[in-house]
Amino acid sequence: xxxxxxxxxxxxxxxxxxxxxxxxxxxxxxxxxxxxxxxxxxxxxxxxxxxxxxxxxxxxxxxxxxxxxxxxxxxxxxxxxxxxxxxxxxxxxxxxxxxxxxxxxxxxxxxxxxxxxx
Amino acid sequence: xxxxxxxxxxxxxxxxxxxxxxxxxxxxxxxxxxxxxxxxxxxxxxxxxxxxxxxxxxxxxxxxxxxxxxxxxxxxxxxxxxxxxxxxxxxxxxxxxxxxxxxxxxxxxxxxxxxxxxxxxxxxxxxxxxxxxxxxxxxxxxxxxxxxxxxxxxxxxxxxxxxxxxxxxxxxxxxxxxxxxxxxxxxxxxxxxxxxxxxxxxxxxxxxxxxxxxxxxxxxxxxxxxxxxxxxxxxxxxxxxxxxxxxxxxxxxxxxxxxxxxxxxxxxxxxxxxxxxxxxxxxxxxxxxxxxxxxxxxxxxxxxxxxxxxxxxxxxxxxxxxxxxxxxxxxxxxxxxxxxxxxxxxxxxxxxxxxx
Numbered sequence: 001x002x003x004x005x006x007x008x009x010x011x012x013x014x015x016x017x018x019x020x021x022x023x024x025x026x027x028x029x030x031x032x033x034x035x036x037x038x039x040x041x042x043x044x045x046x047x048x049x050x051x052x053x054x055x056x057x058x059x060x061x062x063x064x065x066x067x068x069x070x071x072x073x074x075x076x077x078x079x080x081x082x083x084x085x086x087x088x089x090x091x092x093x094x095x096x097x098x099x100x101x102x103x104x105x106x107x108x109x110x111x112x113x114x115x116x117x118x
Numbered sequence: 119x120x121x122x123x124x125x126x127x128x129x130x131x132x133x134x135x136x137x138x139x140x141x142x143x144x145x146x147x148x149x150x151x152x153x154x155x156x157x158x159x160x161x162x163x164x165x166x167x168x169x170x171x172x173x174x175x176x177x178x179x180x181x182x183x184x185x186x187x188x189x190x191x192x193x194x195x196x197x198x199x200x201x202x203x204x205x206x207x208x209x210x211x212x213x214x215x216x217x218x219x220x221x222x223x224x225x226x227x228x229x230x231x232x233x234x235x236x237x238x239x240x241x242x243x244x245x246x247x248x249x250x251x252x253x254x255x256x257x258x259x260x261x262x263x264x265x266x267x268x269x270x271x272x273x274x275x276x277x278x279x280x281x282x283x284x285x286x287x288x289x290x291x292x293x294x295x296x297x298x299x300x301x302x303x304x305x306x307x308x309x310x311x312x313x314x315x316x317x318x319x320x321x322x323x324x325x326x327x328x329x330x331x332x333x334x335x336x337x338x339x340x341x342x343x344x345x346x347x348x349x350x351x352x353x354x355x356x357x358x359x360x361x362x363x364x365x366x367x368x369x370x371x372x373x374x375x376x377x378x379x380x381x382x383x384x385x386x387x388x389x390x391x392x393x394x395x396x397x398x399x400x401x402x403x404x405x406x407x408x409x410x411x412x413x414x415x416x417x418x419x420x421x422x423x424x425x426x427x428x429x430x431x432x433x434x435x436x437x438x439x440x441x442x443x444x445x446x447x448x449x450x451x452x453x454x455x456x457x458x459x460x461x462x463x464x465x466x467x468x469x470x471x472x473x474x
Contacts, residue, residue, distance in 0.1 A: 011175070011176040012176065015176075015178075015200070018200070018201065018312065019200070019201065021297050022201055022208070022212075022297075022301060022312065023201040023202070023208065025295075027295060027296070027297060029297075065377070096377075098375060098377040099178075099318050099319055099375075100197075100198050100316060100317075100318045100321075100374075100375035100377060101178070101180075101197070101198040101199070101200045101314075101315075101316025101317075102198055102375065102377050102378065104377060104378060
């Protein structure tokens with residue numbers, strides 16, 4: 001028997017939302033509706049980068065790997081996403097879901113960004 | 119949970135096939151012959167019941183149920199837990215995190231908190247008693263009532279400060295987050311099984327067509343993956359992936375998704391609990407060409423993880439028409455058999471390091 005919690009969400013957004021909340025242990029995760037897609041917003045359990053001063057609200061963009069491969073993630077597409085998010089948002093976390101159930105996360109910054117300190 | 123069982127004991131079977139164990143045959147004991155023949159005829163290495171495969175509306179292939187997920191993981195490391203790195207361990211991890219073992223939500227922690235609270239309460243009572251004695255003394259000395267009230271306020275503030283300090287030093291004692299409300303069962307003592315084991319399309323096909331342990335319908339799987347009217351290039355791509363997957367599985371490798379290293383498959387000698395994957399496979403068509411940056415990017419990611427990059431060129435040995443005909447006749451295994459795999463290893467060579 002299995003139970004799934006979608007909270008009314010479907011497909012990819014629900015998958016990434018559950019991954020963030022119940023695997024990565026993010027808090028206050030909610031959906032941010034954009035014009036033609038959905039993003040998520042929440043607080044990570046740990047700092048995403050050592051260069052961060054403190055944990056803040058992060059924006060997550062769920063993407064299917066097939067979309068990524070067929071150039072669904074272009075500079076134009078990302079610019080469009082950034083333009084719909086608050087101006088304070090300098091980076092977006094791409095949540096790429098593959099066909100094996102894994103979600104991999106990559107960070108995309110707006111403009112030039114110093115390589116992170118490891 | 120078979121958590122502490124040694125790997126070599128837990129993972130005896132590299133694939134979901136278990137050999138039949140026959141009783142000993144003793145030459146001078148005819149009774150043992152009868153028993154042997156009976157065992158030979160009646161025993162079977164088929165699963166008593168096939169594992170149901172769920173095909174989601176989003177085209178994901180999942181298996182649910184703790185035992186079934188565990189069976190597929192322990193017999194060849196099939197699938198990935200949607201909320202785990204690979205083995206579906208979310209349930210056990212969450213029970214640990216919430217300390218749900220036997221006493222219900224945060225059992226031990228709650229007890230500790232109760233004890234601390236009791237100690238605090240006792241201390242407060244002692245303090246209160248000593249202040250009341252002090253107040254009585256002050257009244258006896260004829261100190262103004264307003265002065266006594268001021269003293270009491272000061273004392274209360276002192277107590278509150280001490281309490282705040284104590285709370286800050288112990289931190290939040292509860293491991294339960296607000297988000298956990300949706301995963302804790304109504305009895306408050308168990309975690310809802312929200313994790314599913316997800317299979318790659320090629321894994322689902324392999325476990326349906328080659329080693330039939332899944333209760334699934336191959337045409338339905340393919341329709342979900344490719345859509346109702348797939349074009350030939352899409353069919354060919356899936357055939358290439360399947361041919362490569364089956365090829366390495368039949369050569370004894372444990373094949374898993376390569377998403378974490380930007381390639382198609384990872385090859386493990388036995389499986390993830392034993393060693394790191396040694397090889398990363400990129401499945402290509404023989405006429406597929408990429409610019410140099412493509413090869414170098416793939417190789418650098420794979421090389422950074424101490425793996426060898428294998429370019430698997432999967433060639434079709436028959437005309438495209440033949441493939442299309444077999445496909446539409448739903449003779450999938452014959453269609454897959456039209457492909458053969460040729461490997462090439464791509465290695466970054468460093469003159470300073472690779473002297474031998």
